[in-house]
Amino acid sequence: MKRFQQLAISNAQDLIFGKAPHPVVTRRGLVIGGGKVYPEINFTLPPMEINDRTFPNILEMYKAIVEDICKRALDLYVDGFVVEFETLMEMTKNPHYAIELTSAMNDILEKYYAQHGLKTALRITPNDLREFLRPPILRSGEFWEKMLETFAGCAKAGAEMLSIESTGGKEIHDAALLMCHIREVLFALTVLGVRDMTFLWEHIVEIASQSGTFAGGDTACGFGNTAMILAERRHIPKVFSSVVRTISAVRSLVAYEQGAIGPGKDCGYENVFLKAITGLPMSMEGKSAACAHLSSVGNVASAACDLWSNESIENIKLLGGMAPTICFEQLVYDCRLMNQALKTGTDSVLKSLFVQSDTGLDPQAFVLSPEMAIPIAKIIVESPTPYLAGKNVALFTIERIREALQQNQLHIEEREIAYLNLMEEQLSGLPEEESRFIELMLPSIDPAKCRIEEYGL
Amino acid sequence: MTDFVETLAFYVERGKVNKDAPYPPDLRGQEGVDELVKKALSQGVDPDTILKGCILGMQRIGEKFGQNKVFVPDLLMAAKAMNTAMVHLKPFFISGTVKRKGTFVIGTVSGDLHDIGKNLVAMVVEGNGWEVVDLGVDVQVEKFVDAVKSHPGCAVGLSALLTTTMVNMEKAIKAIKQFSPETPVIVGGAPVTQTFADQIGADGYSPDPQGAVQFLTRVFETN
Numbered sequence: 001m002k003r004f005q006q007l008a009i010s011n012a013q014d015l016i017f018g019k020a021p022h023p024v025v026t027r028r029g030l031v032i033g034g035g036k037v038y039p040e041i042n043f044t045l046p047p048m049e050i051n052d053r054t055f056p057n058i059l060e061m062y063k064a065i066v067e068d069i070c071k072r073a074l075d076l077y078v079d080g081f082v083v084e085f086e087t088l089m090e091m092t093k094n095p096h097y098a099i100e101l102t103s104a105m106n107d108i109l110e111k112y113y114a115q116h117g118l119k120t121a122l123r124i125t126p127n128d129l130r131e132f133l134r135p136p137i138l139r140s141g142e143f144w145e146k147m148l149e150t151f152a153g154c155a156k157a158g159a160e161m162l163s164i165e166s167t168g169g170k171e172i173h174d175a176a177l178l179m180c181h182i183r184e185v186l187f188a189l190t191v192l193g194v195r196d197m198t199f200l201w202e203h204i205v206e207i208a209s210q211s212g213t214f215a216g217g218d219t220a221c222g223f224g225n226t227a228m229i230l231a232e233r234r235h236i237p238k239v240f241s242s243v244v245r246t247i248s249a250v251r252s253l254v255a256y257e258q259g260a261i262g263p264g265k266d267c268g269y270e271n272v273f274l275k276a277i278t279g280l281p282m283s284m285e286g287k288s289a290a291c292a293h294l295s296s297v298g299n300v301a302s303a304a305c306d307l308w309s310n311e312s313i314e315n316i317k318l319l320g321g322m323a324p325t326i327c328f329e330q331l332v333y334d335c336r337l338m339n340q341a342l343k344t345g346t347d348s349v350l351k352s353l354f355v356q357s358d359t360g361l362d363p364q365a366f367v368l369s370p371e372m373a374i375p376i377a378k379i380i381v382e383s384p385t386p387y388l389a390g391k392n393v394a395l396f397t398i399e400r401i402r403e404a405l406q407q408n409q410l411h412i413e414e415r416e417i418a419y420l421n422l423m424e425e426q427l428s429g430l431p432e433e434e435s436r437f438i439e440l441m442l443p444s445i446d447p448a449k450c451r452i453e454e455y456g457l
Numbered sequence: 458m459t460d461f462v463e464t465l466a467f468y469v470e471r472g473k474v475n476k477d478a479p480y481p482p483d484l485r486g487q488e489g490v491d492e493l494v495k496k497a498l499s500q501g502v503d504p505d506t507i508l509k510g511c512i513l514g515m516q517r518i519g520e521k522f523g524q525n526k527v528f529v530p531d532l533l534m535a536a537k538a539m540n541t542a543m544v545h546l547k548p549f550f551i552s553g554t555v556k557r558k559g560t561f562v563i564g565t566v567s568g569d570l571h572d573i574g575k576n577l578v579a580m581v582v583e584g585n586g587w588e589v590v591d592l593g594v595d596v597q598v599e600k601f602v603d604a605v606k607s608h609p610g611c612a613v614g615l616s617a618l619l620t621t622t623m624v625n626m627e628k629a630i631k632a633i634k635q636f637s638p639e640t641p642v643i644v645g646g647a648p649v650t651q652t653f654a655d656q657i658g659a660d661g662y663s664p665d666p667q668g669a670v671q672f673l674t675r676v677f678e679t680n
Binding site: 044045046047048049050088089090131132134174177178179180226230234235236237314415419 | 525526527528529530533568569570572573576577593594595619620621622623624625648653
């Protein structure tokens, strides 16, 4: 396994949208991270069942969505974009659905490339089915096999980037989030999560290698984004969610250590740290993903993106047209603005506006600024183990939030401050060695919730 | 007795489990619900009064949660404190000396694995005095019906977070109502709306745990 020992981007000025030290070039000629930001559109079905009876209708719906988006792309003079096909559970459980949909969408993208030179790529993101079993079985069984079958089949059918929102460690993390137990969060992300990612991504990279596709990247969606949504609803403190986000980078990094080459997946808000470490292009989402979920990081999330995504939108009719096409148009205008800034040399000004407009209002935005991302990324690569990287990053995040509060650079609710103290208290007594940390945590793991042996422990 | 109810309610609301518990930091070293309830029972305090104090504490923390004045961990610690009292009250529940307000069966519908929202609803409902039967996630229709059979007079809560699984709520409601038309069913989850709830024949919809409590209060009072 590759270990990143130094940063690919070591100063905040260079951590910027559209430019990655190691761009990805797709087979239809889309250069991601090569000086331009492209839209990445994702969509989902309206309320309906997925079965053999409804599938013909679903197939037609997906084809119509992609066709309509391609037409709009031509109307708006877009020269390239990515379609993310994030499967629904039934499509991963029955891979033939996912494969047929992939093939149909890819045919349309290929047609527009052949006829109009429209440079596109299709990303496939199967569901992590393994959590259907409680406690999850992670390394074998029907669900595991179906996931791999979906990856391999879709790669063969035309999907070019392989991604997932994996869930290893989530069975411990969910409860830890609700209790704001930062030690359990650390254990779930940097011990369990890292081990599962190591196993999972070895297989995904192998499939990518055999099929001539790209192992894109993973996200801490079920971890960092769950925290973000809970914080958005005021269920947990935003400062807690901010620390979860920075620790989550340690887990998501493993995909790249195992050989993923990007572009990173959109809902990984931690991608800003990963871009600094790996130099690989990253997809990000923010204000234009409000159709899928609310957040307080709408502008800052675009500061270092290479693809700009909407996360997901239901295929419903709105006044302007079908919702996915509307979302696509919004992304196109976001990208136009960033690309014009890149073209005219005003990119650093625009980036600075993206950052400054968000970071003083919410600690979750504050930690995603390039100025924070570089030292956090540095801590991660300089730490000897993922566990210690997580612990060090958490303590650093708390310290910097405190400093920003003292300097009136950041606003948080009064009741949040107690949680900074609480987290610091929980983290400060932890050992340096990962083995001792595991020894400390294992007795508290309920075997009814987590099969520790599935993590090789 | 009002003093005792108020004191117990305070310790439940603050999540003070027992004397050794480090939470909440400002009550460190003080006795908690465990000691208070043990002492009360030994002094012959009516178990119903103890239950009343617990429910009052949970109602207060639930209201604060609904008003965004406390976080989920505060709610969870209060629930933990209440559960400490429930351990002592268990023999009285078994003998029928004290009774819950009713039974609430809850689960995330088939094909859906999301359970954080469902768990929060279960916790708040339980804290407000109902017995909660949590069927978990990816619950098949038959399992809901079996639970209704096993818990006559219960109400049911269905949760879904996906547009493609919310349709399974309708199937569950149809099956439940076919077996027991009078069983009240409430639905919730990110894509669910009142309109959708009406369309699929649900008796109630709530976007939050407090709404579920209000629904249960209404239907159980009516019944």
